[in-house]
Amino acid sequence: xxxxxxxxxxxxxxxMLVVSAVAAFGVGYTIGSFRTMMLxxxxxxxxxxxxxxxxxxxxxxxxxxxxxxxxxxxxxxxxVNSAAASSKKKAAKHK
Amino acid sequence: xxxFGYRLNTVLTFALLxxxxxxxxxxxxxxxxSPLSASSSYVQANAQVVKVNRxxxxxxxxxxxxxxxxxxxxxxxxxxxxxxxxxxxxxxxxETPKNALNQxxxxxxxxxxxxxxxxxxxxxxxxxxxxxxxxxxxxxVDLILHWxxxxxxxxxxxxxxxxxxxxxPEAYT
Numbered sequence: 001x002x003x004x005x006x007x008x009x010x011x012x013x014x015x016m017l018v019v020s021a022v023a024a025f026g027v028g029y030t031i032g033s034f035r036t037m038m039l040x041x042x043x044x045x046x047x048x049x050x051x052x053x054x055x056x057x058x059x060x061x062x063x064x065x066x067x068x069x070x071x072x073x074x075x076x077x078x079x080v081n082s083a084a085a086s087s088k089k090k091a092a093k094h095k
Numbered sequence: 096x097x098x099f100g101y102r103l104n105t106v107l108t109f110a111l112l113x114x115x116x117x118x119x120x121x122x123x124x125x126x127x128x129s130p131l132s133a134s135s136s137y138v139q140a141n142a143q144v145v146k147v148n149r150x151x152x153x154x155x156x157x158x159x160x161x162x163x164x165x166x167x168x169x170x171x172x173x174x175x176x177x178x179x180x181x182x183x184x185x186x187x188x189x190e191t192p193k194n195a196l197n198q199x200x201x202x203x204x205x206x207x208x209x210x211x212x213x214x215x216x217x218x219x220x221x222x223x224x225x226x227x228x229x230x231x232x233x234x235x236v237d238l239i240l241h242w243x244x245x246x247x248x249x250x251x252x253x254x255x256x257x258x259x260x261x262x263x264p265e266a267y268t
Binding site: 006017018021045052053054 | 103
């Protein structure tokens with residue numbers, strides 16, 4: 001799942017759960033059946049789980065664009081001199 | 096949200112939180128159904144003693160009474176969508192020199208369904224009325240109907256209603 005997909009999955013999950021809870025309460029209260037409310041909500045939760053938990057192709061539409069290897073070679077990583085860094089730290093401590 | 100397990104965990108946690116909210120809302124609405132101040136308009140009930148079956152003094156000196164009475168109940172309005180059952184019991188209450196309030200359950204019943212919440216029946220005491228001593232001759236006894244509304248979720252509501260009174264006979268049978 002790519003970054004956009006993760007965001008989409010989370011928002012979708014929250015909206016679907018809240019909507020199914022509200023709908024279940026409304027239906028249960030109008031019919032006057034606690035059992036109906038519980039079943040409707042359970043249905044909503046199962047549906048949400050099926051839609052947002054597996055890694056559907058729907059969540060992979062924005063793949064990360066990595067740099068081309070040749071591009072990376074042209075701009076080499078700056079080499080960190082570890083010895084110089086540690087002596088700097090020591091100097092700072094002595095102050 | 097990067098892996099299957101994390102998403103499953105998030106969905107289940109949020110679903111449980113909302114379930115708790117639903118249950119809370121259901122029991123909150125119940126509070127508007129049967130306000131304690133208006134119980135008499137929510138429950139129609141009557142109980143009259145028909146006959147004193149047995150009135151004797153036990154060997155240990157305690158008075159014992161067995162009664163027959165008519166009970167009619169209409170508790171339909173106590174039932175909401177969040178009501179699991181209503182426990183109802185008829186208590187005899189009287190005052191003696193020793194105790195300011197004696198409270199003895201004579202008969203009880205569990206109403207499971209709204210359709211069974213209205214009935215009329217003739218019953219004998221399920222549990223004998225036994226006094227702590229020998230104070231029952233000629234005693235005025237009140238019949239009080241108590242009920243506990245047991246919800247599916249939330250708080251149990253208890254209430255009572257005074258139905259009638261009667262005087263026990265002056266002599267043992």
